Amino acid sequence: MTWDSADFEEKLKAAVDAFDKAEAARLCDELIAHLDRSDDVYEEKPAKAILGILRRKCYFDLLQRVADAFLRTEQTSFQISRQYAQSMIDQGNLTAAVATLEALVQKAAEDPEESAEARGLLGRVRKQQYVNAGEPKSRRNQRVLWKAVEAYYDVYKEDRKRLWHGINAVALLARARRDGVEVEGFPAPKTLAEEILATLTARANEGPLPAWDLATAAEAAVALGRDAEALGWTVKYIRSEGTDAFELSSTLRQLRELWQLQEDTEPGASLLPVLRSQLLQRQGGQISVKATEVKDALQEASNASQSKTLQKILGDTGMETLRWYRLGLERSLAVARIETETEAVGTGFMVRGKDFNEEFGEELLLLTNAHVVSDDPKVQKALRPAEALVRFETLDNKTCRVTKLLWTSSPDDLDATLLRLEEQPAGFKPYPVAPALPLPDGQQRVYIIGHPGGRELSISLNDNLLLDWQDPWLHYRTPTEGGSSGSPVFNHDWRLIGLHHAGDLNMRKLNGKDGTYAANEGIWIQTILKRFKAEWIS
Amino acid sequence: MAHITFIHGIANKPPPDPLLKLWRRSLAQGGGLDMGTEGITSSMVYWADVMYLEPLQEEAAQESLESVEALGAEPVDMSWEETTAGDEAWEAQLAAKLQSALIASEAATAIASPGEPPPPPPPPQGGLTQESYERILLPWFVKERLMKTLLRDVHHYLFNVQYSPRPGASFRVQDEIRRRFLNAVIEGAGKPGPHIVVSHSMGTVIAYDCLKRVPECPEVAGLMTIGCPLGLDEVQDKLQPGWSRDDGFPRERVHGAWINVYDRLDPVAGFDPNLANDYRQGSKKVLRDINEQNSGKWRHNISKYFGGTQLRGALRELLGLQPDLE
Numbered sequence: 001m002t003w004d005s006a007d008f009e010e011k012l013k014a015a016v017d018a019f020d021k022a023e024a025a026r027l028c029d030e031l032i033a034h035l036d037r038s039d040d041v042y043e044e045k046p047a048k049a050i051l052g053i054l055r056r057k058c059y060f061d062l063l064q065r066v067a068d069a070f071l072r073t074e075q076t077s078f079q080i081s082r083q084y085a086q087s088m089i090d091q092g093n094l095t096a097a098v099a100t101l102e103a104l105v106q107k108a109a110e111d112p113e114e115s116a117e118a119r120g121l122l123g124r125v126r127k128q129q130y131v132n133a134g135e136p137k138s139r140r141n142q143r144v145l146w147k148a149v150e151a152y153y154d155v156y157k158e159d160r161k162r163l164w165h166g167i168n169a170v171a172l173l174a175r176a177r178r179d180g181v182e183v184e185g186f187p188a189p190k191t192l193a194e195e196i197l198a199t200l201t202a203r204a205n206e207g208p209l210p211a212w213d214l215a216t217a218a219e220a221a222v223a224l225g226r227d228a229e230a231l232g233w234t235v236k237y238i239r240s241e242g243t244d245a246f247e248l249s250s251t252l253r254q255l256r257e258l259w260q261l262q263e264d265t266e267p268g269a270s271l272l273p274v275l276r277s278q279l280l281q282r283q284g285g286q287i288s289v290k291a292t293e294v295k296d297a298l299q300e301a302s303n304a305s306q307s308k309t310l311q312k313i314l315g316d317t318g319m320e321t322l323r324w325y326r327l328g329l330e331r332s333l334a335v336a337r338i339e340t341e342t343e344a345v346g347t348g349f350m351v352r353g354k355d356f357n358e359e360f361g362e363e364l365l366l367l368t369n370a371h372v373v374s375d376d377p378k379v380q381k382a383l384r385p386a387e388a389l390v391r392f393e394t395l396d397n398k399t400c401r402v403t404k405l406l407w408t409s410s411p412d413d414l415d416a417t418l419l420r421l422e423e424q425p426a427g428f429k430p431y432p433v434a435p436a437l438p439l440p441d442g443q444q445r446v447y448i449i450g451h452p453g454g455r456e457l458s459i460s461l462n463d464n465l466l467l468d469w470q471d472p473w474l475h476y477r478t479p480t481e482g483g484s485s486g487s488p489v490f491n492h493d494w495r496l497i498g499l500h501h502a503g504d505l506n507m508r509k510l511n512g513k514d515g516t517y518a519a520n521e522g523i524w525i526q527t528i529l530k531r532f533k534a535e536w537i538s
Numbered sequence: 539m540a541h542i543t544f545i546h547g548i549a550n551k552p553p554p555d556p557l558l559k560l561w562r563r564s565l566a567q568g569g570g571l572d573m574g575t576e577g578i579t580s581s582m583v584y585w586a587d588v589m590y591l592e593p594l595q596e597e598a599a600q601e602s603l604e605s606v607e608a609l610g611a612e613p614v615d616m617s618w619e620e621t622t623a624g625d626e627a628w629e630a631q632l633a634a635k636l637q638s639a640l641i642a643s644e645a646a647t648a649i650a651s652p653g654e655p656p657p658p659p660p661p662p663q664g665g666l667t668q669e670s671y672e673r674i675l676l677p678w679f680v681k682e683r684l685m686k687t688l689l690r691d692v693h694h695y696l697f698n699v700q701y702s703p704r705p706g707a708s709f710r711v712q713d714e715i716r717r718r719f720l721n722a723v724i725e726g727a728g729k730p731g732p733h734i735v736v737s738h739s740m741g742t743v744i745a746y747d748c749l750k751r752v753p754e755c756p757e758v759a760g761l762m763t764i765g766c767p768l769g770l771d772e773v774q775d776k777l778q779p780g781w782s783r784d785d786g787f788p789r790e791r792v793h794g795a796w797i798n799v800y801d802r803l804d805p806v807a808g809f810d811p812n813l814a815n816d817y818r819q820g821s822k823k824v825l826r827d828i829n830e831q832n833s834g835k836w837r838h839n840i841s842k843y844f845g846g847t848q849l850r851g852a853l854r855e856l857l858g859l860q861p862d863l864e
Contacts, residue, residue, distance in 0.1 A: 316568050436731070439577055439578075439579065493575050493576075495860075
């Protein structure tokens with residue numbers, strides 16, 4: 001059978017755009033099987049396009065497998081080898097990446113473009129190694145830092161147009177100074193930053209800069225302590241067509257991890273909330289904030305959303321995005337982890353009692369899944385109310401016991417349990433419940449707030465595509481690991497629409513449609529409320 | 539769930555789907571009413587093809603909502619004026635009123651914009667002479683087009699003119715547009731939740747005409763008119779039988795509120811923007827007029843109206859939605 005590469009690309013792009021990783025993986029398997037059977041070398045251009053599609057949505061595991069298969073077919077493109085190495089870096093396989101990159105540097109000696117890119121990636125491996133270690137006093141780490149600077153700076157020295165190498169050298173040299181690590185033999189970071197910014201300012205006079213150049217200019221301004229200018233470049237960057245979730249995540253990582261910008265001091269106080277709010281608004285955006293830092297992030301987002309300087313630069317739409325992000329952070333204060341003395345079991349969230357029944361008034365209750373907490377002996381794996389410990393990591397790690405299970409609906413029904421806590425956590429603002437669900441038109445996005453994988457001490461706000469709904473179920477898909485059971489599901493206005501309860505690679509489709517798909521499933525909150533009201537006996 | 543039947547106004551438009559998307563997007567922008575998020579379905583009563591050769595290109599769509607220039611540059615065919623025996627006086631009166639509303643709006647805009655030339659003296663009332671256009675801040679051809687387009691659309695609808703916008707297509711304008719409006723409202727009536735009509739410009743005349751005067755038209759829960767010329771006597775006269783000052787509210791088919799939103803400097807609504815007094819129910823004023831100030835020289839466009847806080851609040855109210863979060 002002949003292989004239609006244009007058709008394949010289209011299908012892969014559709015799957016990736018719909019966050020359908022299972023379908024993307026199936027398509028990649030198909031491609032790999034085709035590559036392994038075929039005597040032909042896959043053409044370089046479509047091969048690169050395929051890798052580009054996978055990279056854009058951060059499907060690095062798939063990218064690595066496909067790149068590996070391309071290389072097995074004796075595809076000798078340097079760029080494919082480089083992307084292969086990059087996918088390994090992004091998955092933390094640093095040693096394997098170094099081996100590939102060193103071989104590539106040798107092979108591409110006659111190709112200045114590819115050689116420069118590969119050497120830059122070697123710098124990136126060292127940079128990651130240094131940042132991950134977090135111990136500047138270690139002699140080994142100091143050597144790693146030096147190697148990282150050298151890898152970037154040497155490329156920049158040979159060709160001053162290679163600005164991403166230059167700006168990384170700046171960031172690392174500045175970091176070395178802050179960490180008290182002596183890295184000799186290189187210019188002062190501010191000198192390099194001045195030079196880079198001058199180059200970019202001149203380029204900007206000739207025409208619009210691509211996204212990465214704008215991010216580089218913002219970073220150079222950060223290096224020079226020109227906060228307002230950094231913000232100006234950042235705003236241009238977020239408005240640039242080439243800036244998507246992938247680019248924004250990379251920039252945020254660089255500013256947080258390498259530049260160590262903080263949200264309580266400038267320039268981080270302006271840049272970080274702006275970038276985070278933009279990231280969460282992009283398709284597939286995900287924000288992870290350490291639970292202990294949510295309150296601070298909320299305070300900073302609140303300050304930023306009232307800043308007159310930001311208003312001037314960002315305009316109404318940008319400020320609206322900031323306020324929207326702040327509301328999302330506010331909602332995360334409602335989210336708690338449900339655990340035993342030894343392990344995390346699931347998530348739950350505060351709801352306003354009177355939404356369930358007027359008699360509860362302003363009392364706050366906790367909603368979670370029945371498969372997390374239940375008093376029904378048939379639900380064997382659930383915690384019994386007396387065993388459950390409710391931990392509000394975002395509210396100074398406050399822990400509460402459950403005093404009463406008010407109502408439960410079994411896991412194979414609405415999978416919901418409403419609990420009364422021994423005390424009311426302070427600092428949480430009630431939020432509205434949506435009267436209707438978003439349109440199932442393939443365009444709507446819903447947001448899950450939870451603890452990724454139920455283990456990390458962080459709160460994650462995930463952008464999800466709403467696939468379909470049929471009372472009482474909602475199906476949606478996330479680009480990343482889903483929130484744990486019992487997380488709240490919000491609509492784009494941050495009104496509560498559901499209780500997350502399950503995810504499956506082979507979820508049966510709704511509304512009588514044939515077949516299955518990879519999806520997460522939530523229960524519509526209005527159905528839970530209705531059922532509760534019908535069954536509740538005061 | 540709720541449903542909105544939209545109906546657009548004068549001037550050519552992009553095809554129906556992009557136009558509906560643009561309207562929904564305009565309402566959602568800047569933290570507005572995101573109909574997708576709220577689960578609100580909608581449809582657009584599209585009638586631009588009854589009057590125009592072909593739709594605007596999609597890329598011109600945004601502009602069509604935002605700029606007076608989207609009225610186009612090519613001359614409007616006004617040969618119909620010569621064949622409208624008996625309508626001349628009506629047409630001349632309407633033209634004069636529209637013109638004076640436009641002059642007033644431009645004069646006030648000019649006063650509000652320091653640094654720009656002072657407002658021109660008002661031109662003689664009555665005819666659409668080129669002399670009068672040249673004194674206006676907006677390019678004369680823009681004004682000419684606005685006047686002619688509005689005159690033609692209102693005239694052809696109210697007088698149910700037989701019109702051929704392109705070879706092979708000919709419509710009795712009112713019959714055709716009424717049919718389309720009815721189909722859309724019947725479809726909306728079958729949806730769950732409240733169903734309301736949101737109309738703009740000439741679309742408000744069509745919506746009112748159908749809701750007040752067409753017995754087969756289903757009932758709706760609410761009506762919003764935006765940038766509306768229903769205050770003009772010449773329009774009201776042609777909505778009889780049906781309209782009267784004391785019983786002009788379309789109570790037969792509008793069960794809830796009618797909210798009318800205008801900008802005093804919108805030339806289409808500007809001559810008589812307040813409707814409450816003219817569309818009473820049992821002699822009582824029940825209609826709510828909202829004065830929402832837009833920005834810029836051209837105050838009639840729908841995207842500016844849709845950005846208004848008062849309009850958005852009123853729309854939420856008509857739809858029975860919770861108030862905005864902040």
